[in-house]
């Protein structure tokens with residue numbers, strides 16, 4: 001693709017990077033067929049190629065973002081399905097990140113939009129505030145249909161996404177979990193922000209599983225939100241500040257004792273942590289540290305795939321519909337490890353039709369774009385239910401919450417099944433289902 005940036009524009013490293021990305025696009029349009037918003041809306045401007053043109057024009061002109069551009073960029077899920085499809089290696093992720101940053105800096109959203117975005121950016125990354133909000137959401141959950149009928153769709157979406165019952169939070173920051181028996185490795189685990197509130201059992205299962213296989217697990221003092229949620233909202237300064245503090249926490253942890261890996265159980269966060277090296281490439285104080293952190297970052301299933309797993313006495317033999325989170329399959333290109341681990345431990349693993357399409361979760365997307373998100377969720381759930389699985393496994397809390405809001409089939413993190421199959425307790429969602437049957 002031809003570009004017409006001026007030399008002074010190209011002096012800005014972010015613009016120079018985006019120009020390289022734009023030039024790689026040969027506008028073949030292969031990406032349109034696998035873009036969820038194009039599949040739903042059929043509008044070229046809601047396809048990757050259309051958005052690339054909009055971003056090109058916006059950045060070349062160096063003018064504030066227009067309402068039209070904002071509308072189509074806001075509808076993008078950042079699912080990165082287009083990057084998997086693109087034969088030319090166009091890095092759409094870095095391009096749309098730049099566009100979102102430009103929008104945030106140049107476009108004044110309507111007041112209601114600013115309020116809800118400000119609220120999400122303040123509450124979601126803070127586990128204490130988020131837990132309070134989740135308790136409020138749990139109390140207000142029965143009113144979701146009323147709010148929806150009154151046109152307050154985003155509030156209704158927030159309430160609908162609140163789980164039916166809130167587990168006790170597990171704040172594990174600053175704790176060390178020693179290996180059982182001979183220590184064979186040492187890793188840091190990202191505890192994170194939303195995960196420990198909505199599903200503390202994921203990190204608990206991860207720690208049990210790793211300890212049982214001889215791996216010491218540490219959760220760094222200062223472990224907190226990785227910045228992913230606000231990064232996808234274009235709030236670059238806030239995202240970089242959150243990332244810096246996590247990089248410092250892990251750097252200090254690595255100085256206390258060598259780390260084999262930094263493990264992440266939320267694939268959306270893992271994609272961002274793996275990108276820290278790029279995000280800080282022009283920051284002399286953080287470039288090297290960030291690159292080190294990114295090089296160590298692994299999805300938990302990537303790390304487990306290299307461990308000799310010890311099966312429990314009775315393989316569960318359940319049918320698992322494996323939902324491939326976009327951030328895991330498209331963002332991190334981790335495709336086989338979760339399914340292979342499950343199959344090797346005795347589960348019958350089934351792929352979901354249209355597995356490349358997003359479930360509609362996408363960070364805060366299911367709150368900010370509830371109509372499109374619900375359509376994608378319903379399509380995903382229909383494809384899953386056709387498989388008649390006993391359980392749905394996924395590697396991202398956002399997907400788990402989104403899918404669980406549309407089906408009665410239990411949804412668990414992949415690692416909870418792996419823990420169970422190697423001697424850990426049955427995941428709570430499956431135990432409850434069993435109780436329900438018995439009752």
Ligand code: SF4
Nearest residue numbers: 025026028029031086
């Ligand atoms: S598939 Fe790649 S090269 Fe083709 S239009 Fe899409 S982004 Fe551009």
Ligand code: SF4
Nearest residue numbers: 035076077079080082
């Ligand atoms: S990231 Fe997803 S929604 Fe956005 S343009 Fe690419 S395929 Fe479409």
